[in-house]
Amino acid sequence: MSDVKKDNKLGLLLKKLLKERSISMRKLSQHTEIDTATISRIINGKRKANPDHLQKFADYLQVPISELFIAAGFTIEDKNTTTQSNILMSVESIQNLLESSNLIDNKFSIASVEQQLSNYEQYVQTEEGKENILNSFGEKLKKIGSIGPFISQLKEMYEKFRLNKGTPRELAIVGSALIYFIVSVDVIPDYIFPLGFIDDAMAIQIVANLLRSE
Template identity: 50%
Template sequence: MSEGSLGLSVGQLLRDVLEERSLSMRKLSELTDIDTSTISRIINEKRKATLDHLEKFAIILEIPLAKLLQAAGYPVDHKHVIHSTYDETIQQLVETSELLSADISIEKVKLQLASYEAYVQTTEGRERILHDFDNKLKLAGGVGPFVDQMKELFTRFKMQDVAKRDLAIIGSALLYFIIPVDVIPDYIFAVGYLDDAIAVQIASSVLTKNS
């Protein structure tokens, strides 16, 4: 199926949004950290946008990621796209520590969380959380069981009303959510945020034990 058969191509969509908001490709480059020439080639349909490109465009331009994926020709199953709610069955799987497939393991998530703990305690890590959390929250849909938990952790992180060790645990879960290097990529709809939810459950469990 061609891009055009689904409506606007990703190039046309980006061009219209930039024109509507009086944004130049150079400014979009600054905001997304994507080279201006790359953006130009995507807009002029001389190259295909990668999933990383599309996620950055979605965050900065506040365009639904599903819309960009469809315009770029990526398959999207609209029956399973997460917009405003988090699937209760997935939440139950997380809460009972069950796994959706062999591709995801709680141990992998734990290892990733542990790797973020030192970064959380740096100025750069803290600023990244404070600066990028809201944008990633919008991309995730903004509401739902795991998102509500993530908001609560973010509030505690901002207030810094917990012990240093607990702050590192909270920050590692927030970074896992923000940084697009997941056990399951976020663009895999219906399960893409499952490992982020697992990260929240792991962090919450550790915090409960520490309290």
């Protein structure tokens, strides 16, 4: 127990954030739907926060989730330097990891990512879809602390979409990847590190390949 308290970086960070924002543990509990006693134990180093706790803390306190994950002692790879071969590991390996960890129930497949992208192509051609991308892309980057595979490619795609550079078909394809990145309903939730960004990475590569074939 003393070891947990001694290296309680997350607890110290949460205390600092709550003090800066004049937020009580009770108020944090109300807005995150995490029991006050649980929050107290996490802050005091008597309990380890799980990814769901960290996601809710990050959302309410408006801090990059990566900052909380690092403070909590989770290992986070530098997604900008991760090679494509490492990210695009075999679908079977990803599925085995997810199943053994009991993290998600639905099956992971490239086809499921492709289907989502296809659905989003129609949406991004609407005014609502365009506004969603223009208004939400920057905020999503800020929320995750600008870490994630192929962030530079995402930024290039966003600029292409924002400046309307391309045919309607190309912009629809690009927009589908941007929406996939923005929305929280991924095949693999973003908070599952280091797997949480794999399907986003696959979506971007699928779109990049589609653009090359156009």
